[in-house]
Amino acid sequence: MGNKVHIDWALFRKALVGNLDSAEEKAFNDWLNAKENRLYFDKALAFQAKAREKSPEEQYDFKKAWSEFERHHVNRDSNRFLTLARVAAILIILVALPIFLIHRVQNVETTGSDILPGRSSALLTLADGSTVVLETRDTVIRLKKRMGEIWVDSANIVYLAEDEGTGVSDYNILRIDHGREFSLTLSDGSRVWLNSETELRYPVTFTGLTREVYLSGEAYFEIAPDVNKPFIVNTGDLKLTVLGTSFNVSAYADDNLQVLTLAEGEIEITEIKGIQGESISLIPNQQIILDKRSLTTEVRQVDANLYSAWTRGRFVFEDETMFGLFQKLGRWYDISVFFIDSNAQYERLTGQLPRFESFDVIIDLLERVSDHEFEVENNIIKIK
Secondary structure, eight states, X not given: XXXXXXXXXXXXXXXXXXXXXXXXXXXXXXXXXXXXXXXXXXXXXXXXXXXXXXXXXXXXXHHHHHHTSOOOOOOOOTTTSOOHHHHHHHHHXXXXXXXHHHHHHHSOOOOSOOXXXXXXXXXXXXXXXXXXXXXXXXXXXXXXXXXXXXXXXXXXEEEEOSOOOSSOOOEEEEEEOTTEEEEEEOTTSOEEEEOSSEEEEEEXXXXXXXXXXEXXXXXXXXXXXXXXXXXXXXXXXXXXXXXXXXXXXXXXXXXXXXXXXEEESXXXXXXXXXXXXXXXXXXXXXXXXXXXXXXXXXXXXXXXXXXXXXXXXXXXXXXEEHHHHHHXXXXXXXXXXXXXXXXXXXXXXXXEEXXXXXXXXXXHHHHHHOSSOEEEETTEEEEO
């Protein structure tokens, strides 16, 4: 069972919409010779046919639906991955996810949970200790002399520095609560997207020889290039040094793993807590995982886009345990999760979920691909 299952997704998509040329048709028929593959394709065809039976207002452009989803790599291992049949079920969900969503909006059969997704909101603590709730206000906060201004709208905060200077800068703290998100443009032009339950401490202006910030939680950074002033991110366990780079950092205090994923540029991990003298450099689409318990690191090749998908309104999970998936969902939705079947937390899933749908939609999609039942009552999720 350790052998890989190779699926030509491009041929699969074209076969579903009947758009294969003669050479492609031969290649696809060869793939269909395997019994499991034939079963896989038949399931997808059956679902497609059922979807097309909907009323015109529920119809969805099937080709367009395919184009909106990223490529998925599927390996199979008896200890780590899903069976081919389960992967097939997940693929069917992903192919027609927009159809599901349209159908549920117009023909909802909810559990009555009324659990809504998070929204943009943050708490800004200024250098003098005063706090400002950032949610629906559009305003300008004037800082002390020579420090500049903060422009605020309902989802973003932008620092406009009058003078970077060489002295000591004031620090601000941006806190993102449970079920919230926000974005930030620092005084050097670097952009930061902050996920739920995240805190970023940063200077109002960058003085001195470096640009240094302190992160707890998850953030995606797009760093403005400055060869003379490196940008440094401290997580408490990792110290990252970059010049002009895009990367995602997940560094929650209650997570055993800290994960850094590089999208563009170069990055160097110059300090790792508990590991003396180790320095690691990454190139795009590489990821480093720090296990805080064992004090070990692993560098692996990944698709970096998957790890910043939350900034674009999607949850993307690849070979994710049910426990890990609900840990992420729990930060965004107001839910508590109980695994009545303890084995359920180890079930592994691959796919995408919409970030701004009610939790009823999420549960509906998960029930279609999981072997377990989900019971929702008063914001408590019981997994059986």
